[in-house]
Every structure is written in structure tokens, then in C-alpha cells.
Amino acid sequence: MNNKLIKLSSITKKLLVALFGTFLLVFLLFHMCANLFILADDGGDAYSSFCHFMGTNALVKVAEVVLLGTFLLHICLSVILWCQNRGNRPVRYQRPSRTKTAKGSKLAIITGSLLLVCLLFHFYDFYFVKLNVVKGGNYMVKTEDFVISDPSQEVSEEAQIIVMQAIQDQKISKDGRWLRQLSHADKEVLQECFPDAAFEPDFYNTAREKFSVWHIVLCYLVFFFVVGLHIRHGFESAFQSFGLNHYKYSRLIEVLGIVYTWVVCLGFAMVPLCVFFFK
Amino acid sequence: MNFTLHIWRQQNATDKGRFETYKVSDISPDCSFLEMLDILNESLINDNIAHPVCFDNDCREGICGMCGLYINGRPHGNDDGVTTCQLHMRKFDDGDEIWIEPWRAKAFPVIRDLVVDRSAFDKIIQAGGYISVTTGGVPDANAIPVPKRFSDMAMDAAECIGCGACVAACKNASAMLFVGAKVAHLAMLPQGQVEAHERVKKMVCRMDELGFGSCTNTFACEAECPKQIKRQNIARLNREWIKQLFAGNHKPSSHLSNH
Numbered sequence: 001m002n003n004k005l006i007k008l009s010s011i012t013k014k015l016l017v018a019l020f021g022t023f024l025l026v027f028l029l030f031h032m033c034a035n036l037f038i039l040a041d042d043g044g045d046a047y048s049s050f051c052h053f054m055g056t057n058a059l060v061k062v063a064e065v066v067l068l069g070t071f072l073l074h075i076c077l078s079v080i081l082w083c084q085n086r087g088n089r090p091v092r093y094q095r096p097s098r099t100k101t102a103k104g105s106k107l108a109i110i111t112g113s114l115l116l117v118c119l120l121f122h123f124y125d126f127y128f129v130k131l132n133v134v135k136g137g138n139y140m141v142k143t144e145d146f147v148i149s150d151p152s153q154e155v156s157e158e159a160q161i162i163v164m165q166a167i168q169d170q171k172i173s174k175d176g177r178w179l180r181q182l183s184h185a186d187k188e189v190l191q192e193c194f195p196d197a198a199f200e201p202d203f204y205n206t207a208r209e210k211f212s213v214w215h216i217v218l219c220y221l222v223f224f225f226v227v228g229l230h231i232r233h234g235f236e237s238a239f240q241s242f243g244l245n246h247y248k249y250s251r252l253i254e255v256l257g258i259v260y261t262w263v264v265c266l267g268f269a270m271v272p273l274c275v276f277f278f279k
Numbered sequence: 280m281n282f283t284l285h286i287w288r289q290q291n292a293t294d295k296g297r298f299e300t301y302k303v304s305d306i307s308p309d310c311s312f313l314e315m316l317d318i319l320n321e322s323l324i325n326d327n328i329a330h331p332v333c334f335d336n337d338c339r340e341g342i343c344g345m346c347g348l349y350i351n352g353r354p355h356g357n358d359d360g361v362t363t364c365q366l367h368m369r370k371f372d373d374g375d376e377i378w379i380e381p382w383r384a385k386a387f388p389v390i391r392d393l394v395v396d397r398s399a400f401d402k403i404i405q406a407g408g409y410i411s412v413t414t415g416g417v418p419d420a421n422a423i424p425v426p427k428r429f430s431d432m433a434m435d436a437a438e439c440i441g442c443g444a445c446v447a448a449c450k451n452a453s454a455m456l457f458v459g460a461k462v463a464h465l466a467m468l469p470q471g472q473v474e475a476h477e478r479v480k481k482m483v484c485r486m487d488e489l490g491f492g493s494c495t496n497t498f499a500c501e502a503e504c505p506k507q508i509k510r511q512n513i514a515r516l517n518r519e520w521i522k523q524l525f526a527g528n529h530k531p532s533s534h535l536s537n538h
Contacts, residue, residue: 009483009487009520010453010483010486010487010492010493010494011483011493011494011516011520013493014494014495015517015520081495084492084493085450085451085452085453085495088384088385088386088452088453088490088492089383089384089385089452089492090385092383093349093352093383094298094378094380095351095352095378095380097450097499098353098357099352099353099354099448099499099503100502101498102496102498105495105497106450233496236496240496240510240513240514241494242521243514243515243516243517243518243519243520243521244514244518245513245515246511
């Protein structure tokens, strides 16, 4: 399959990069809206329910695979194009270019590579925890799973302490549905006593923990500055690659690109800033 | 005006090449860049200093597309919408250091000094940049209706003189602006539309084969094109390519087998 990708015509490759990129732009907007739930003043109930839906729905699981494939293809095709393009000027100019170029366009491969590195960190903290590859962060479990149906079932003292402590620390969500903020060790203990309980990652508290550290907040903001540069180029560029360029609409597309970039970047940046300063 | 010139000297295609420094003095501000090089060459010959500097040129009116030098990091130098022959020394400051390099691209190998082989462009044209239907005699002006806007756009695209500045400016050495202009100006006219699908397919495939890069939408080409060919032509090329991908979308039914 890889060989086929390389052999595609240069324009078809560009088209596919643009197509996958557009899908990622849509996803980014969706992800930003989801993140804004963290800011809801309900102790994280809305966000937890949302995470529960995203973690358990079958359609979402299919979408996840599609999304991952899109990321991979977008990256693979861009890297193939970059490698092929580099070879087309074996002897380089001695003087630096002074030609004016479109904003962010020459940086796309660099910003893209930076994003990939940051994305791996993001996966380590959140996505891999969800996949149960990485054991970290916080976990949550439905309180109804703790109803002991069988009276002969033994609950270890350790587990009782954890639950008592959690109730004392008000780790039960406001609507009473979730027991949250359990460490991985706590989760292991509880799981032994309640093998039927479905534990899920508690991303609300993981995010809050992360965003209370100033250098993580700073890295996150830098990350979205880079995202901004990348999509500022990508948005308009995708239209051009699809052949959608018209003197009547090009200004509109440019403005839409700028608005989109600011909305997404500010939307994402608001979450760590609000958590750090107000929560 | 006085200038210090750093000029790329290269004996032949296999020579490694290097910069040589020359000084020119008493240059008129109204001198064109090529006239300034003529004066340098004259002094190189008369004073028996070195072999004259080789560079391409022909009409010196900015319409033939022969000249093309990479001057101080810009194809055709520090002026917009002009070829090297139409660049004047008044665009420089007295005492400037000027760096002159040939076009750099895998598809444009250096022949000597500042002269590059641009026959790759001819090969792209040969692949499909023409109309092969018999056109017959000259038709009446009104026989084939063409909307005014389309004929204007076709003319704008047809202004391309094939100098290669787009390839020279592009960080990927892409020829998309050139191919875009050539595909666009034929695709907008009725005579060219007959073969539009085949044309774009052949020309783009040839472009890829010849070692030109792909477009990453930096639009350096548009900024440096002496004929100010627009990026819309690249979008049109992409559009024609997409149309071509879906052209001929069902098998034609055979007349004989149906009976």
C-alpha cells in the first residue's frame, strides 16, 4: 500500500492531504467544544457523562479508528511529499530566499512535526489511558456498581477505607452517579472486590490536575500557538488544493480561516487558563 | 554607480562551480541588469581577465522568457513583474553587493555559468500543451462564441513566457504555476476543451516524471512571476485534475453487442 501512496500523482497526493486535513479541522472544532464542558460549573458532571458516552458508544469507537487512520495518512502523505520535494533541488541556493510567501506555508512541515510530538504526549496522558495501555491519572466508577447484591460477598477492609475516604473527601459527583478521583492503585483494590464494576478514566480530574501546574499550562498554550500556525496555512491551502479559488470568494475563505483559527485556539486555550486561575 | 558582483562560475554541467567576485564602476542608473553584465563582459574580454560570464538572453524587451537570473535571493531580482532584462540598476543602491546565481532545480541543470537547460518545460508542452484537432482555415470571429471574461482569463494565463522563475522561486522547485497557466489557457477556450482531460493528465504526469516538485501553496511563484500569473491558475489546474479523475465514468456501450 505504501508503494501505491508514493506512486500517486503529485496533485492527487496534495488532494488527499487536503481532504484528510479538512476532516481533522472538523474534528478539532468538535474536540474544542467537548473541552469547554470542563468549564461548566457543575463539578464536572456534564464532562464526565460526555466522557462516559465517548468511552462506551460503539459508533464512537469506529469513528476513533477512522480518525486515527486520517491522522496517519495525513502525516504519511505530507512526509512523502516533503521528501520528494526536497530532492527536487539537489544544489541549493547560496543566498537565502527573499521572496514573499503565504503566512505559515513554509513552516507547515515543521509545525506539523512539532504537533506530532506534542500529540504523543497528549496520547500518553489521555488516549492511551483510555486504551488501558498507560496506567495513570484518575479513574471513576458508577456508584450503582457498588450495590452489593450478594450478601456473602466479602469487601476487604482496604476497599472499605478507600470508599469511606472518598465519601469523606466528597469524591462523589453532585448528581451521585460517579465515584471519582480514584488513583490507579485505589482502582486496582476496588476492582478486586467489585469485579463487575466498570472503571473509566476520570479525565475531568486528570485535566484539572494537569492544568494546575504552571509549566504544563505554558506548554499547552505554546502547543496551540503552533496549532494556530499550522491551520492558518492549512485552512486556505485545502481550498486551493481542492481547486476552490475564485476572486469573489478568496477573501471570504481567508477571513473564515482566520476566524476559525482564532476560535479554535482561544477555545482550547481558555480551558487551562480558567482551570489554573479560577478552579 | 559602482557594484561588487558575486557571480556563479561553472565550466560545464559536471564542474562543481564557485562564486567569483568582480567589480564594475561607472554604471548608469538607467542601465538594465543585462547591460550591466555586458559592460562587465566587455571589460573581462578587453583586459583579458577571464572568460566572459555566460547568461541567457534574447529579446531584452521582457517578452521572450530567455533571461532569468537569481539575484540577491529573488528570481529576476528586486522588482515586481519584470524579467531580468527589464530590471534596472536604479533599483539598487550605489556600492551594493550583488549575488547572481543560476536557476536551481533538478529539472533545470546548469549548462555553464548562469545558463540552465530549460528544455524540461518544452517536454511538458510536448506532452499535451497543444491542440491536435484540425482547425482548418481561419474561422470568422463570431463563428465560435467565447465569453469575454473567459477570453480575458485565457489571455492572462497565456501571458506566461516560460522563463522558469516560478520553479526557481518555489522551495519545492515545482512547475505548478507554469503547467497551471498552460492547462488553464487552453481549458478556457472551446478549441482546447475537447482534449482538456487528456491534456491535464499527460502534462501533470510528465511534470512529475521530469523531477518538478509538488505545490505546497506558498505562492512564491506568484510573487516572482514577471507576467504576474495568478495562483487561481494553479487552483484551475487542480480542478481540471479532479475533473479528469472522474472523466469517462462509465464504460461506453458497444453498438454492435446490443443487437
